Amino acid sequence: MKRTGLLSICVSLALLLPGCGWFGGDTAVKEPQDYPVEAGGVTLSAPPERVLVLSPSLAEVAADMGFSGRLCGRSEECDAPQEVAALPSAGRMQLPDKGAVTGLEADLVLTQSPLSDTASALFEELKIPVAVIPAAVSFADMEEMYRQVGRLFAGEQTGTLKGGAALQELKGRLAAVAERVSPFLPEERPAALYAADIVGSAATGDTVAQTVLHAAGLANGAQEGTGWVLPEGAAAAAQWIFCPVGQEEAVISAALYANSPAVQNGRVIGVDAALFERQGWRLSQAALLMAKTVYPEAFADGGTDEPAPEEEAPSDEAPTE
Numbered sequence: 001m002k003r004t005g006l007l008s009i010c011v012s013l014a015l016l017l018p019g020c021g022w023f024g025g026d027t028a029v030k031e032p033q034d035y036p037v038e039a040g041g042v043t044l045s046a047p048p049e050r051v052l053v054l055s056p057s058l059a060e061v062a063a064d065m066g067f068s069g070r071l072c073g074r075s076e077e078c079d080a081p082q083e084v085a086a087l088p089s090a091g092r093m094q095l096p097d098k099g100a101v102t103g104l105e106a107d108l109v110l111t112q113s114p115l116s117d118t119a120s121a122l123f124e125e126l127k128i129p130v131a132v133i134p135a136a137v138s139f140a141d142m143e144e145m146y147r148q149v150g151r152l153f154a155g156e157q158t159g160t161l162k163g164g165a166a167l168q169e170l171k172g173r174l175a176a177v178a179e180r181v182s183p184f185l186p187e188e189r190p191a192a193l194y195a196a197d198i199v200g201s202a203a204t205g206d207t208v209a210q211t212v213l214h215a216a217g218l219a220n221g222a223q224e225g226t227g228w229v230l231p232e233g234a235a236a237a238a239q240w241i242f243c244p245v246g247q248e249e250a251v252i253s254a255a256l257y258a259n260s261p262a263v264q265n266g267r268v269i270g271v272d273a274a275l276f277e278r279q280g281w282r283l284s285q286a287a288l289l290m291a292k293t294v295y296p297e298a299f300a301d302g303g304t305d306e307p308a309p310e311e312e313a314p315s316d317e318a319p320t321e
Contacts, residue, residue, distance in 0.1 A: 034155020039148045040110070040131030047153065048108040052101065052128070054093045055112035057135060058149065059084045060280030062110070065146075065166045067153045073104040080274065080282075098122055110152065136279055139211040143167055145279065173284035174215040181217035181295045190294060191221035192240035193230075193262075194276055198247070198254040200230045209276050212283055216290035230256075238262045240294060245270035269293055 036045045050072040053059045059078040062068065068083045075093040079085050090104060091097035094116040101122065109123055109130040123130050131152055136142045143164070150163030192213055194203040203209030204225035213220045221238045225231040241262040243251050248270045257263050275286035292299050 034158050037151050037156045037159070039151040039159075040133045042108070042129045042131045042152075044108070044129075044152065047155065050104065050106045051108045051110050051153075052090055052104055052106040053078055053084070053110045054090075054096070054115075055110065055133075056080070056274070057278040057280065058110055058112050058133060060278050060282060061146065061149050061166075062153065064169075064280045065150060065153070065162055067149075070153060072106055073100070080278075094119055096122060101128075102126065108152070136208055138206050139208050142170075142208065142279065170281050170284060173281060174211065174287055177284060177287045177291050178215045178217065181291045181298045184295045184298045185217050189217060189219040190239040191234075191237055192216075192218040192242065192290070192294070193221045193234065193238045195241055195243045195247075195251060195257070196228065196273075198250050198256060200235070200256060201228050202230045202234070203276070204228055204231075208279060208283065209286075212276065212287045213290070215284075215287040217295055218290060236260050239265075239267065240290075241268045242271050242290060243268065244273035 035047070036043055038044075047070075049070060051062075051067075051070050052073045053062060053071055054075040054077075056075075056078045059071070059074060060080055062071065063081050063084055068081075071084065071087055073090045074084055074087045075096070076089050076091065077093050078087075088100065088104065090100040093111070093113075096119055106128055109128050111130065111132055112135050114132060115123070115130065120130070133145060133148045133152075136145045146167040147160050147163035150159035150161070150166070153159060154162050194209050194213065196202060202222045202225070203213070203220065204227065205220060205223035206226050207228065210220050210223065218240065221234045222230050225234065235256045236259050238257065238260045239262055241251055241257060241260065248268050251257055251268050252263050257268075262268055269290075271286065271289055275282050275289065
């Protein structure tokens with residue numbers, strides 16, 4: 001009798017408890033709610049299937065995240081990676097070709113900068129929504145940019161996770177370069193600049209390149225500046241100057257850099273500007289190139305591949321010497 005009474009009490013309590021699985025309560029695990037999603041200034045009710053990408057940087061980020069199969073076309077400026085370059089061109093970024101755009105039957109346009117009036121009118125006429133995801137200003141801004149891309153292609157929850165994972169991959173690649181040169185760092189890191197031109201535009205401490213320079217084992221000589229404006233004295237103190245390919249002689253001849261150790265010691269190095277300007281995983285290649293240039297002994301084993309990613313990423317802040 002005692003057992004029967006106890007069982008009756010348990011059953012009664014179970015019937016009163018909400019969501020009880022014994023008696024038909026709702027115990028199903030709910031799937032992530034990905035759509036509708038808002039990203040890049042547009043609201044999508046389903047994943048886009050045919051995306052026209054106009055920004056070279058976002059084209060690389062989308063491809064790195066595994067979304068190149070959803071891209072149906074590109075602007076002429078989008079030339080990497082190979083699977084993007086192979087897509088049909090829709091004209092220039094700010095002057096798309098109407099016939100080419102119409103033939104692509106895109107259901108979304110992805111860009112990084114606000115469009116020209118001509119381009120905006122075209123996409124409005126064709127009723128194609130335009131998502132604008134601005135470039136990250138500093139490395140700290142990269143997380144939001146990556147997650148915005150992820151949400152556009154994969155929805156709120158899934159896309160946010162994919163964006164975060166893609167950024168972690170980039171951080172790991174940068175950390176691998178930093179780890180490789182770490183045993184060879186001098187007491188004071190060499191002052192280096194990424195000079196975008198010869199009139200004082202260089203990657204300052206508030207830019208993505210700040211983290212790239214740090215990962216390469218360098219001190220950013222323009223760290224105290226902001227907005228790509230060289231601080232006073234930074235040019236003359238530069239021990240290494242990296243600049244876009246083809247600008248080497250102009251930098252060497254410029255009065256701004258003439259007395260720097262970099263110029264006097266033949267340390268003005270041309271690099272592919274896209275490695276610094278685009279914000280996909282190739283940023284780690286910029287760090288690797290600089291690291292191999294300044295610390296060749298760290299790569300004396302002859303290895304040319306990018307080191308395997310490490311778990312911890314380099315800080316966005318300047319190193320403490």
